[in-house]
Every structure is written in structure tokens, then in C-alpha cells.
Amino acid sequence: MTPTITAALDPDAPVIELTAARKTYLTGDIEFEALRGIDCQIYPGEYVAIVGPSGSGKSTLMNILGCLDVLTSGSYVLAGEDVSHMNEDALASARNRRIGFVFQQFHLLPSLTAVGNVELPLVYAGVAPGERRERALAALDRVGLADKARNHPGQLSGGQQQRVAIARALVTEPAIVLADEPTGNLDSRSTADVLGMLDDLHGEGATIVLITHEGDVAARAQTVYNVTDGQFVGEGMGIAK
Template sequence: MTATISPLHDLTAPVIELSGARKTYHTGDIEFEALRGIDCRIFPGEYVAIVGPSGSGKSTLMNILGCLDVLTSGSYILAGEDVSHMDEDALASARNRRIGFVFQQFHLLSSLTALGNVELPLVYAGVAPAERRERAMRALTRVGLGDKSRNHPGQLSGGQQQRVAIARALVTEPAIVLADEPTGNLDSHSTRDVLGMLDELHAEGSTIVLITHEADVAARASTVYNVTDGQFVGAGTEIAK
């Protein structure tokens, strides 16, 4: 039987819903509250930026949203699934089914071609080889790299490598694309290229959550949340286009 990854069906419900989200870290007798009661609802098709300087709590929030960590208290509903206090195995499953990651460092395997890198999430999901190759090729074509499928990361520019990472994020048809400082290692030309790609994906209906410390990058989103001391400063600000 061919494995499938279920898409998000209910387009009227939030794809992300945080309620009273708190995260506390303990080091010996020292307690540090990184998130201090965040509430947030993001709906399918939105393009949201979460902005804050180093130490603001945005990285902790990214780890929570990406199912890389769990809350100390509060709740997190991702595509209708309560992931607030899952164990590591359940979190890994939720990540692979619901989230497409785009990282600052690309995280491509140098030993694999562009096609092989894009296939990886489908390998982990147990998708049959013929189907995963077809879907991976479709994702690469979608980001304009269909002719680079046999190239290895070392044969691609930084902007092209990030496009491969975006294709890998899209191949599972995730509930959200979570982009963590996706332009942090790119020159100005590649930055415009990657941000343009995210704009196109949003226009096509993808739900995008962008984590950044750069206000000009955040301005590409439709809604911006500013994080300070583990809290949102005011409600999400809609950006006029």
C-alpha cells in the first residue's frame, strides 16, 4: 500500500492556534520564562511574519510552532491536532505530516542530488519510490529548478539551494511552510529571489509563517507579529499592499 500524507481539509478553521502559550526553562535553581502567554490564530492561506531581536523569544516560538519542542503550559493546535504535550515520536510524525521547513542553513545533503534532497520527507513518510520521484520533480519544477534535478548542492548557487529547500518543504503538501531566517545566508540578489518565491507560494494559497529579525523581510508578509520578552507587542499588524 502506498503511504499518503493527509492534507488540511477544513479551510475555515485556524491552521495554527496558540492559547496561553508558555515555555519555561530551568537551569539549576534558575528559571527563565521564554514565552509568556502568547495567543495567536493563523488561518489557511495567510502569510505571517514573526519579528524580534535576539533573545526576544522568537526562536523558542519557532521551535514550538515547528513541533521541535513542547509548551510548559497552554495549548497548541496544529491543523486540528493538539500537539501541546506530545512525546518525541508523535512530534516527529506531526512535523513530517504538517510542516514544511525552510532554514537559514538550507540543511541539504551534499551526497544527494536536488531531486534526492526533495524526496527525503517522502522517504520518511513511506511513499513508494515512483510516486515520490514524481512528486519531488513536480515540486522542483514549481520552484523553477526542474532542469537542476540531477545537480548536487555544491553545483548550485545559494539562492538555488534555498529554492531546493523550499521544494523539499512543499513536497508533502504541508499545512504550513515555516521559514526560519530563510535569507540570512544569502546575498541581496538571492534574497530577492527567495522572497519572490515565497510571495508566489502565498499567491498560490500556501500558508507561510516567516521568522525573521529583519523588518524589511517581514514587510513582505500580510500580517506581522512583533515579539518582545516572550510576548507579542500588540495584535498582529496587517500590512497594506
């Protein structure tokens, strides 16, 4: 595991490059094709939304993009690194260095403080405790929660918890921020809050991939991919905003 985080990426090379990506699940004797050949390139600084009804394969796509699962066939190059055939350890390292996750369920550890939660990816990156604390506090400051660093998740509102999760996603300076239904558990005010924050991050040059089934959430993105039956509708075409 390397303590150095993301090297500066070539702005002209795609940060995500999926080629003929296929994923087949075996449930007993039944084969289920979740992804049926997806090609897609996402460039640095892009704000992409992936939309589709449930069962369309967008969750599978999100798992693949997040290096949580591997393709059955095809290839996936993430920030210049082919992750298609990596083993568990290498995938863990790739997730740690390249990807910042924001989940619908927030997924904060209730036993840790806000700053402790934000530090977690740096623990696995092998960053020294002093630097860890410093960077985690800076990330919390970036999402406007510097004053809540010592609070436990239970003492924070849903919107605040999701902002802690965003700080945790940012703290490693990842190649992409992968947000899976980030507003699914939030009221409308917090939704606006969190989406505004993603807009700001995009404004600062972050690459964001947003997975959602809500059209108005997807409308914030520059590019929207529609997934249906494991394929991009219209030959993987993005809908330019």
C-alpha cells in the first residue's frame, strides 16, 4: 500500500475507460446478464450521472466502477491502471487510492467521531496519525463541518452525516467521487445541500459519477447515461446538458 495518493492525472486521458464491459451472475443454474457490453469514457473534471430504473444494471455498473466487483469480460482502466483482473488486495488498494465513495446509507461508523470516520481511508493508506488528523480536519472544513469534528454520527443530522461521508470521500484526493443515490435518504433541504456541495466540488475540478434514479438529481450533471437492461440506451451516448 502506497502512502502517496493520486498523482496528477493527464487531463486529456479518460479517468474511466470501460470497453465491452460484461458482467454475468450465476444464481444456481440461471445465468443473469447484468451488463451486456458497455463502452464508456469519463474524462477528468466531468460530472456524470448514471440513471436507470431498478434492475437495469446501474448498481452492477456502480460496483464495477467502484472496484467492488470485477468484470466477467471486457476491460476497465481506472486512471491509467487496468483493474479488470486485479486480485482482492490490489482492488482494495485501488479503491483506497482512486475512489471516494458516497453511499445512500452514509455508512459512517457510529463508534467513531466525525473526524475519526474521515480519517479511516487514510488509516488504510498507511498515512501517519498526525498527518491523518490534519488532512481529515481540512476535509471536514471543506464540507463546512469543522466545528462538528468531535461529534459522533448519532449527534448529526442526515444532511450533516452525508457531508461527513463526502469529506471522507475527498480526504484521499481520489480520481473520482462515486456517489450512489447520495440523496436517497435525505429530505429536500438536505438534498439541495448535498447536491449543491457536489456542484461546488465539480466547480473545483473534481470528477464525479452520480448514480441515481431521480431525473431532477441527474439533471445537475453535464452528461447523463441511461442504463436499461444492462446497456446504455442509444449506443452509450451521453445526453449533453
